[in-house]
Amino acid sequence: xxxxxxxxxxxxxxxxxxxxxxxxxxxxxxxxxxxxxxxxxxxxxxxxxxxxxxxxxxxxxxxxxxxxxxxxxxxxxxxxxxxxxxxxxxxxxxxxxx
Amino acid sequence: xxxxxxxxxxxxxxxxxxxxxxxxxxxxxxxxxxxxxxxxxxxxxxxxxxxxxxxxxxxxxxxxxxxxxxxxxxxxxxxxxxxxxxxxxxxxxxxxxxxxxxxxxxxxxxxxxxxxxxxxxxxxxxxxxxxxxxxxxxxxxxxxxxxxxxxxxxxxxxxxxxxxxxxxxxxxxxxxxxxxxxxxxxxxxxxxxxxxxxxxxxxxxxxxxxxxxxxxxxxxxxxxxxxxxxxxxxxxxxxxxxxxxxxxxxxxxxxxxxxxxxxxxxxxxxxxxxxxxxxxxxxxxxxxxxxxxxxxxxxxxxxxxxxxxxxxxxxxxxxxxxxxxxxxxxxxxxxxxxxxxxxxxxxxxxxxxxxxxxxxxxxxxxxxxxxxxxxxxxxxxxxxxxxxxxxxxxxxxxxxxxxxxxxxxxxxxxxxxxxxxxxxxxxxxxxxxxxxxxxxxxxxxxxxxxxxxxxxxxxxxxxxxxxxxxxxxxxxxxxxxxxxxxxxxxxx
Numbered sequence: 376x377x378x379x380x381x382x383x384x385x386x387x388x389x390x391x392x393x394x395x396x397x398x399x400x401x402x403x404x405x406x407x408x409x410x411x412x413x414x415x416x417x418x419x420x421x422x423x424x425x426x427x428x429x430x431x432x433x434x435x436x437x438x439x440x441x442x443x444x445x446x447x448x449x450x451x452x453x454x455x456x457x458x459x460x461x462x463x464x465x466x467x468x469x470x471x472x473x
Numbered sequence: 474x475x476x477x478x479x480x481x482x483x484x485x486x487x488x489x490x491x492x493x494x495x496x497x498x499x500x501x502x503x504x505x506x507x508x509x510x511x512x513x514x515x516x517x518x519x520x521x522x523x524x525x526x527x528x529x530x531x532x533x534x535x536x537x538x539x540x541x542x543x544x545x546x547x548x549x550x551x552x553x554x555x556x557x558x559x560x561x562x563x564x565x566x567x568x569x570x571x572x573x574x575x576x577x578x579x580x581x582x583x584x585x586x587x588x589x590x591x592x593x594x595x596x597x598x599x600x601x602x603x604x605x606x607x608x609x610x611x612x613x614x615x616x617x618x619x620x621x622x623x624x625x626x627x628x629x630x631x632x633x634x635x636x637x638x639x640x641x642x643x644x645x646x647x648x649x650x651x652x653x654x655x656x657x658x659x660x661x662x663x664x665x666x667x668x669x670x671x672x673x674x675x676x677x678x679x680x681x682x683x684x685x686x687x688x689x690x691x692x693x694x695x696x697x698x699x700x701x702x703x704x705x706x707x708x709x710x711x712x713x714x715x716x717x718x719x720x721x722x723x724x725x726x727x728x729x730x731x732x733x734x735x736x737x738x739x740x741x742x743x744x745x746x747x748x749x750x751x752x753x754x755x756x757x758x759x760x761x762x763x764x765x766x767x768x769x770x771x772x773x774x775x776x777x778x779x780x781x782x783x784x785x786x787x788x789x790x791x792x793x794x795x796x797x798x799x800x801x802x803x804x805x806x807x808x809x810x811x812x813x814x815x816x817x818x819x820x821x822x823x824x825x826x827x828x829x830x831x832x833x834x835x836x837x838x839x840x841x842x843x844x845x846x847x848x849x850x851x852x853x854x855x856x857x858x859x860x861x862x863x864x865x866x867x868x869x870x871x872x873x874x875x876x877x878x879x880x881x882x883x884x885x886x887x888x889x890x891x892x893x894x895x896x897x898x899x900x901x902x903x904x905x906x907x908x909x910x911x912x913x914x915x916x917x918x919x920x921x922x923x924x925x926x927x928x929x930x931x932x933x934x935x936x937x938x939x940x941x942x943x944x945x946x947x948x949x950x951x952x953x954x955x956x957x958x959x960x961x962x963x964x965x
Binding site for chain 1: 574575576577578669670671683684685710714716776779781782783785786793797800801802803804805806807811812813814815816817818819820822823826828831832834835836838839840842849851852853854855856857858859860861893894897910935936
């Protein structure tokens with residue numbers, strides 16, 4: 376199914392991207408051709424096939440166990456804020472929401 | 474040991490050269506990195522001061538004989554892909570959006586490398602957020618292939634592969650989501666391992682496709698890959714997907730004895746799209762295994778021709794979700810002049826991400842969006858199940874499956890940048906292992922008529938790294954790859 380520039384704009388909003396006109400124009404045919412390519416999966420009958428969520432084997436899944444709910448040292452506020460573009464008074468500051 | 478032979482002309486002869494001090498070896502690696510970087514662009518950051526301090530510290534601990542834990546890597550200089558966190562160094566992931574980011578902690582793999590005597594000399598260039606097969610998607614310029622600087626080194630871990638191929642460091646870490654270690658290893662003529670999903674902790678590896686990602690290892694020889702794997706593998710409670718599976722002595726008892734091993738060959742994958750010279754060299758590798766006493770059997774992987782389609786649905790879906798965190802709030806670069814929060818998010822991401830990353834976020838958003846989820850994402854997960862089933866059946870007949878690593882040798886810079894789909898097809902032989910979660914290793918198996926390396930790949934069952942390393946080692950002993958890339962001449 377061809378993907379239009381309007382579709383691209385809608386996707387960009389969902390993905391929080393602000394595309395330029397040029398990017399929108401380039402992306403429409405590129406995404407279309409990739410989607411067309413992946414649609415070859417429709418050749419395969421997957422009725423009743425359980426989806427595989429990942430690469431973990433039983434050995435791996437076994438280890439996804441709970442650990443003790445205990446307090447441990449962590450980064451701390453100073454280090455956690457050190458990489459923020461606009462920290463203020465121990466918070467992450469952002470532009471006005473409303 | 475093997476490395477001696479491989480690196481006759483080189484800066485460093487592998488992790489066993491404990492005769493030289495760590496300081497001397499690290500200095501040599503740093504010199505080579507600085508001298509070659511203007512040509513190769515393999516490093517985004519070279520940490521001379523920090524590396525020499527680590528090396529001095531190691532030499533001091535060694536002379537005081539403080540503990541056996543120092544021994545495995547014995548002061549070996551290591552290069553680290555820029556999407557793996559090293560405290561105090563940058564982790565840009567090849568992206569503008571993180572160009573000023575310095576993680577406040579070490580990845581678990583880095584912690585373990587350091588403890589075992591690895592010396593981190595710098596961060597290597599890569600495709601932005603590990604998305605690419607040529608390294609041309611780095612925001613900081615493409616890496617050049619040490620065999621021919623007009624060609625790509627492969628990707629996404631191209632900087633790490635080039636650093637090892639150019640004999641700057643004997644070992645490097647990369648990461649894989651669909652072949653990003655094995656493919657550049659093949660194009661650069663070195664060994665590259667992608668372990669089983671869950672084998673190495675991903676704590677401190679910047680996430681791309683969480684059901685696929687795994688840290689991988691580059692070296693000139695199988696022995697050193699095995700040694701590093703033994704050091705960094707194993708359960709880590711900070712990564713819930715790291716499995717509590719015993720870590721065997723990978724590097725011990727690597728012999729040439731593989732008599733009776735069964736090598737599976739999926740003939741259907743040796744046809745269309747495969748370069749003739751690559752096919753010939755891989756066929757010769759199969760003959761080498763036969764001569765070593767292995768039994769070669771036919772296997773069938775009927776769904777592998779759908780792997781790229783499955784991969785580009787699953788990987789982009791997961792990426793679009795993982796990359797939502799780059800919003801200009803907690804770290805990285807924020808776009809200025811945005812009056813509202815919403816504008817700030819959009820501008821930050823628009824300016825911070827490159828074209829391929831945006832393309833994949835868009836595609837991932839599309840396949841996950843309301844009304845399409847069932848048709849694309851769920852369908853891909855079902856075909857992924859069929860792929861797993863293919864491999865399970867194949868491994869009833871063999872211990873490892875042998876294929877080319879890539880359909881062609883290294884291609885020219887710019888050759889595929891306008892055609893995303895053509896670029897994606899580079900991963901045709903590699904991305905199945907990520908989808909299924911099994912380990913794979915690429916080993917050099919010859920040079921083309923244009924003097925470019927060719928790689929063959931072995932994949933095995935979950936947790937069969939020991940077998941793969943053994944098979945790869947036996948091959949490299951029988952058929953040593955001794956050619957040196959031209960770029961090494963510049964290193965001295």
